[in-house]
Amino acid sequence: MRSYPVQGPLPAFYHYYPGVPAVVGVRLGERVNFCPAVWNTGLSANPPLFGVALSPKRFTHGLLLEARRFAVSFHPHAQAALVQWLGSVSGREVDKGRVPHFLGRTGVPVLEGAYAAYELELLEVRTFGDHDLFVGKVVAVWEEEAFLDEKGRPKPGLSLLYYGKGLYGRPSEETFTP
Numbered sequence: 001m002r003s004y005p006v007q008g009p010l011p012a013f014y015h016y017y018p019g020v021p022a023v024v025g026v027r028l029g030e031r032v033n034f035c036p037a038v039w040n041t042g043l044s045a046n047p048p049l050f051g052v053a054l055s056p057k058r059f060t061h062g063l064l065l066e067a068r069r070f071a072v073s074f075h076p077h078a079q080a081a082l083v084q085w086l087g088s089v090s091g092r093e094v095d096k097g098r099v100p101h102f103l104g105r106t107g108v109p110v111l112e113g114a115y116a117a118y119e120l121e122l123l124e125v126r127t128f129g130d131h132d133l134f135v136g137k138v139v140a141v142w143e144e145e146a147f148l149d150e151k152g153r154p155k156p157g158l159s160l161l162y163y164g165k166g167l168y169g170r171p172s173e174e175t176f177t178p
């Protein structure tokens with residue numbers, strides 16, 4: 001293996017990819033916006049906490065600070081082009097609220113087509129370097145049963161994977177228990 005010391009940002013790539021992007025949905029008054037975030041993570045099971053790291057450059061960042069609630073949704077690989085588009089244009093220039101979506105129990109916008117989605121209340125925001133970690137408490141869950149197995153997991157081969165630099169893929173349909 002080759003090795004090199006790192007002083008500034010990672011020079012080539014984020015080696016923790018591929019990841020499953022979460023599409024963040026925020027509504028402030030009439031304004032609805034969506035922003036994919038592959039830097040996302042579960043943080044606690046009880047209470048159920050989930051976090052997304054957003055750059056302050058994102059239009060979503062300011063909206064979410066005001067709205068204090070948001071949705072995250074997880075999508076089949078067939079929606080790669082939509083996710084890529086949502087992550088290539090800013091709500092400052094384009095009305096991304098025109099994409100098909102519905103409002104959840106708490107009024108947060110959920111992008112159509114997801115196999116699962118959460119509605120979250122914003123609990124805390126903490127800055128880590130050039131991104132801010134938005135931690136939310138899950139207050140409602142949406143599940144598309146046809147896309148899930150008997151344990152609620154996305155069916156093998158379904159999820160969208162992001163490999164970085166605009167490249168997407170899908171997991172294998174083969175699964176195993178080691």
Ligand SMILES: Cc1cc2nc3c(=O)[nH]c(=O)nc-3n(C[C@H](O)[C@H](O)[C@H](O)COP(=O)(O)O)c2cc1C
Nearest residue numbers: 036037038039054055058059060087088089090091
């Ligand atoms: C697949 C994918 C994943 C992304 N993940 C993140 C992320 O985790 N955090 C972030 O700040 N931006 C991320 N981005 C970039 C934003 O989604 C992108 O800048 C978007 O256009 C911001 O939209 P907004 O200005 O309407 O909020 C990602 C983009 C793509 C395509």
